[in-house]
Amino acid sequence: MGNSNNNKYNFNPKLNKSMISKQKLFALRLNHRPHRDLRISTHTALVARAFGMDGIFFSGVPDKKLCERVNRVTENFGGDFLIKTGCEWKKVIKYWLSQEGEIIHLTMYGLPLLKVIEKIRNSPKDKLIVVGGPKVPREIYSLATYNVSITNQPHSEIAALAVFLNGYYEGQELNFEFKAAKMKIIPSKDGKKFAT
């Protein structure tokens, strides 16, 4: 504790994702239901973007509104971020495995993050991070290269994804810059400051 991991807090506001990780990072969120899941899925996609992933796939029902919301943030705040809804989860996973990528399934039943994150970080393979909706198909557990738990307590796939990425990038994602941003927030002690 105390000063033990100051290395993590190597504050550098000019980082971008490709300086830290050469691997592609995509998320797959299972079984999106428009309307009912719109807010939860928007949070999940925005976390994927803000914490340095390349894109997110949603299985379940196609949802134009979800894509529009997320694309509007990308247009304003910059960077490249792909969002696709209405995907077939098994096809996405099989394709990913056929391209020599690996599958990381975040689940409260998996192995603790702290036991596997070093190995995942050091692997040169592209990563597909799968986060559940309700009723995760049993097959996902065996197709996954890693089943990883972010605590063994029930909480939130949004939090799980953020904490996984925070561990993967060792906190450096907090300093990522997004290219071609129309809007930029200037960190401030006590107010709202924008640069446009």
Next chain:
Amino acid sequence: MGNSNNNKYNFNPKLNKSMISKQKLFALRLNHRPHRDLRISTHTALVARAFGMDGIFFSGVPDKKLCERVNRVTENFGGDFLIKTGCEWKKVIKYWLSQEGEIIHLTMYGLPLLKVIEKIRNSPKDKLIVVGGPKVPREIYSLATYNVSITNQPHSEIAALAVFLNGYYEGQELNFEFKAAKMKIIPSKDGKKFAT
């Protein structure tokens, strides 16, 4: 990077929150609207619980269903966790300050986590972590002891709370044990394992 912060990954499954932090940690989620916010607020409360906070207050409309959902998780998975809805945000904040506690407001406009977390961690004061709903009252920014950003990108208050707590506890919250749990999940490489 690489092996730089192995100290963080000091895997010890017998930790509990009071061994790491003597300060009280509560969350305040602004402006809860039953039905519309039920899922988002449930995720927020469960993250607060799973990542080692003592409880959560919600301002806005009282919501029995939200309390029941969260209390059911606490009954099954153990530990002590307080949830209160229908609070007046200003009263909660003023009371907290009158008790010599400090207010940490998570906002995309605040100072970067990595710049302030060490100071917050080393402060002996009890902490109230405020996370917004839509339309945060301007006054919160000046009442807050710290306005802290978890990236300056738009994403999710659920993710912000989890990543803040992960930084505060330096990852040790991932190993917290909850006392008197009726259900316990056994981490597993490829399946679902329970102990009851």
